[in-house]
Amino acid sequence: MSAIPAERARAGQGATLSVRDLTTSFDTSGSPVTAVDRVSFDVEPGQVLGLVGESGSGKSVTLRSLLRLARAPAETTGSVLWDGRDILALPEAKLRAIRGNEIAMIFQEPMTALNPVLTVQRQIDESLRAHTRLSARDRRVRAIELLDLVGIPAAAGRLDDYPHQFSGGMRQRVMIAIALAGEPRLLLADEPTTALDVTIQDQILKLILDLRERLGMSVILVTHDLGVVAQTCDRVAVMYAGRIVETGEVGEIFREPHHPYTRGLLGSVPRGGTERRPLLSIEGTPPSLAAMPSGCAFHPRCSFRTDICFAVSPPLEPFAPGRQVACHHHQRVAEAGLP
Numbered sequence: 001m002s003a004i005p006a007e008r009a010r011a012g013q014g015a016t017l018s019v020r021d022l023t024t025s026f027d028t029s030g031s032p033v034t035a036v037d038r039v040s041f042d043v044e045p046g047q048v049l050g051l052v053g054e055s056g057s058g059k060s061v062t063l064r065s066l067l068r069l070a071r072a073p074a075e076t077t078g079s080v081l082w083d084g085r086d087i088l089a090l091p092e093a094k095l096r097a098i099r100g101n102e103i104a105m106i107f108q109e110p111m112t113a114l115n116p117v118l119t120v121q122r123q124i125d126e127s128l129r130a131h132t133r134l135s136a137r138d139r140r141v142r143a144i145e146l147l148d149l150v151g152i153p154a155a156a157g158r159l160d161d162y163p164h165q166f167s168g169g170m171r172q173r174v175m176i177a178i179a180l181a182g183e184p185r186l187l188l189a190d191e192p193t194t195a196l197d198v199t200i201q202d203q204i205l206k207l208i209l210d211l212r213e214r215l216g217m218s219v220i221l222v223t224h225d226l227g228v229v230a231q232t233c234d235r236v237a238v239m240y241a242g243r244i245v246e247t248g249e250v251g252e253i254f255r256e257p258h259h260p261y262t263r264g265l266l267g268s269v270p271r272g273g274t275e276r277r278p279l280l281s282i283e284g285t286p287p288s289l290a291a292m293p294s295g296c297a298f299h300p301r302c303s304f305r306t307d308i309c310f311a312v313s314p315p316l317e318p319f320a321p322g323r324q325v326a327c328h329h330h331q332r333v334a335e336a337g338l339p
């Protein structure tokens with residue numbers, strides 16, 4: 001099976017995503033809450049960036065905001081530079097040409113993203129029609145190739161099935177096939193494997209990495225699971241209460257965390273960091289966005305805190321090549337080592 005032809009491979013054609021001061025607020029009852037607060041990061045061509053943090057830290061809203069898909073009443077500011085264009089400032093028609101084509105998104109729950117009354121073939125075809133100039137016949141052939149590529153057995157025989165006729169893991173694959181129909185250069189994946197059993201999780205992550213190799217695609221992967229990060233990502237950005245609190249290359253962060261929150265997350269995973277386990281063991285809970293603590297948002301849970309942490313929110317600053325942290329006491333945290 002030819003899958004996606006080599007001459008179409010994106011390797012070498014990648015673009016960098018540069019996100020600066022991305023901020024998304026929701027004004028629900030007259031008092032706006034900031035779910036994503038001045039988030040900045042880059043994703044280089046072919047790179048896999050993991051976004052990690054506890055539930056409610058703003059990972060999903062960040063991902064959606066990148067494509068102006070944060071749900072109403074969201075207001076998003078900052079800039080999202082993609083291939084020289086600011087996605088946040090583009091006219092709607094130009095944005096539609098990027099969504100699903102250059103940048104595709106896969107969601108956590110495939111049933112909400114798939115249309116239950118359309119066959120899988122129709123749904124892949126819609127994407128192919130929008131993003132390629134293939135004839136109807138060639139689109140059908142390509143749809144089979146795509147289902148085959150994502151590991152749907154006997155793909156040709158499944159084209160006319162509806163989403164409910166697939167198992168959860170297979171639906172997730174169908175959704176990935178639809179996302180990949182436009183041969184995206186960047187894939188935004190929101191917990192693509194959380195609802196699946198571990199074997200299927202592994203297959204899907206392997207598939208995403210395989211496509212990164214084959215298409216030169218970059219990926220932003222939202223996950224709760226540091227084991228998934230260790231297996232899959234090149235870099236990681238740790239989010240807490242809407243902000244990035246630490247970024248760096250995965251190996252370095254796992255070896256020497258500089259933020260007490262990252263250190264706490266790693267403390268919940270056995271050494272080696274590859275065992276599949278949710279992030280559970282930091283005492284206390286994240287703050288409510290409507291009642292954020294003064295100073296550093298993490299200080300109520302932090303054993304390294306001093307007076308300054310109650311008063312001053314630490315900016316995210318570089319401290320070594322490729323590393324950034326937002327902590328007044330990051331050297332002390334690093335010296336303390338892994339818990």
Ligand SMILES: Nc1ncnc2c1ncn2[C@@H]1O[C@H](COP(=O)(O)OP(=O)(O)OP(=O)(O)O)[C@@H](O)[C@H]1O
Binds near residue numbers: 028035054062071
């Ligand atoms: N449409 C909305 N209106 C108001 N608040 C919202 C809306 N969408 C998200 N939020 C709030 O934004 C914050 C961040 O949510 P988000 O879904 O990004 O977190 P997350 O880190 O992805 O969590 P999870 O891992 O549970 O998906 C949460 O406090 C959430 O309640």
